[in-house]
Amino acid sequence: MTWRLLMAFLLSLSSVFGAPRKGCEFPKQWMGGWFQSGVTGLIVVNETAMMTKGQCIHTDGEKFLLKDWKHNCHRCIVIHEKHTNVLQYKETYCYNDWEGLDAVCDELTGDAALNSLFRSNAAPSTCPFKGPLQFTYSRGEAECRNPMSLAETCTQDSRILLRYQACADVARSESTEVELECLATWREGSTQYLVVRLYGERLKNDEDRYRCFIYEKSPGDIWNLAQSGDATCNGLLSVAEGAKTFKMEQVKPETASCSYPTWITSSSLWVTLDSMDRLQVSKHKLTILDHNETHLVCHSIVNYDSQSPSSTQPESRVMVVAKATRECKNGFVCLVFHKRDDHIIEVQQSKPWTQHPDEACRSSTFTPHTAPYTTFITEEPMDRQCPYLGRYEVVSIKRLQATSGAEEMSNTEVEIGSDDENDARVQEVKLTSTLPPPAKQCHHGNVHGLDIGCRSPDRMEFATSCADEALSVYRCHGTWEENGTAYLVASTDAARYCLVYSASTSSSNSRYLSVTGHLASCPRASHPHHQQVWQVNLTAHAQCSDVSSAWSSLRSSRTLPVLFGILLSVHVAR
Secondary structure, X not given: OHHHHHHHHHHHHHHHOOXXXXXXXXXXXXXXXXXXXXXXXXXXXXXXEEOOOEEEEEEEOOEEEEEEOOOOEEEEEEEEEEEOOEEEEEEOOOEOOOOOHHHHHOOOOOOOOOEEEEEOOOOOOOOOOOOOEEEEEXXXXXXXXXXXXXXXXXXXXXXXXXXXXXXOOOOOOOOEEEEEEEEEEEEEOOEEEEEEEEEOOOOOOHHHHEEEEEEEEEOOOEEEEEEOOOOOOOOOOEOOEOOEEEEEXXXXXXXXXXXXXXXXXXXXXXXXXXXXXXXXXXXXXXXXXXXXXXXXXXXXXXXXXXXXXXOOOHHHEEEEEEXXXXXXXXXXXXXXXXXXXXXXXXXXXXXXXXXXXXXXXXXXXXXHHHOOOEEEEOOOOOOOOOOOOEEEEEEEEEEEEEOOOOOOEEEEEEEOOOOHHHOOOOOOXXXXXXXXXXXXXXXXXXXXXXXXXXXXXXXXXXXXXXXXXXXXXXXXXXXXXXXXXXXXEEEOOOOEEEEEEEEEEOOOOOEEEEEEEEOOOOOEOOEOOXXXXXXEEEEEEEOOOOOOHHHHHHHOOEOOOOOHHHOOOOOOOO
């Protein structure tokens, strides 16, 4: 008898400390936190227990017998999985006398309260209907139908933007916007259910955000919906009865009324120089993939010269009004595309989105000559002749370093002399996170010169005194000139850069060249905030056809195999 009592005591302790009883586990897909209206905090379900309800000790299908150790009683709970993100359950009172699962579950009455659990941080699901839809709505009184409200498409098929309009003759109607995110759909008989999470200015907590709908589709692409008054699915009897009812009618989506130029659509994918952003292209639609996803449907072509006359040939530049959608934000945006080469384009876009297409490209909304440029290139760009062919000696190098977590830039300038005994020592520089690490470190390097197009018209090479470094080749992809400044897109096997050239001639007819390297895009004077990685000042030494002893001495040095853009950053003094 003593042994039996001891075993019973040990078994009770194992249950108290959470040891699961074999054969009584909740389905694995139920694990996690769940929101229930009226309950403070989340209800957490693990393998064998449901927080606030008890430890599972016996199960039969959807029936679970739970032991509430806190109150030393048992309850039966019947759980129905409606969707991965929705559970519904009914439960009995907690009984002190335990007579087995069937006996306790027999106490569950048909009119017991139905509780809904919505998964916290649930992954959204596809909505059963898509915008654009025009709709009327009612809060149980008159129907707000004039003006009609509008439901618009978002970039995700799990979201819809509801633009409510206020009706002057309907009490409690108001003009507001609410984002609807679909979480779950299921059917019970002929009734279809939808659980959503709402986002809006006045929706502050989960009690406000979670709502349940029942819906049906009628002939003529008409949807009737009824919304619950709280964060449950209770009280929904028909699509005509609810805290709020809707009648939605499908509107024919706005189709593209223009096409993007063939020099844009010739490539289905464009990337920024740092490969961080992508531009997916079709005849009528562009998609910008950065930290967001923005859809741009061609709406109309605008005469650029009427806003800002320029000598640029019309076929190399186009201004477009596009219907833009980003998440659930909709509007019209002005875009200017510049063709720099068959495989290089630049894009400018207006920042404020307008609700009317005629306003998008107005000078009061968008000024191209002050708007920043984003440089795009195809994934496999062609090579082109480099600008300023010749052999140059390096006069000075200026490196700029971005401080981690801040916008300040520090710089170091190194003067390069002709005397080998005065080799410049390049100080240690921390690489920014946007720069790939070099293959090797070049210690105490002295950069001597630059060869542009002498070995091949589409190649450029730097010469240095690093004896342990191999030949470095930089490919030129395309160049253009604006207001006396030349721009070049160049690359190594590791990265791409925009190089900005400024040429001058001294009174003694000496030719000077200043080159700055930039990440991501080509900067303009009106937008100087692009990150400048380095600046090198050069003086012309010889034409490519000249064979001189000076160049022979440069040829005796080896050149860096690192990025032209991080040339200055990899000479580290240890």
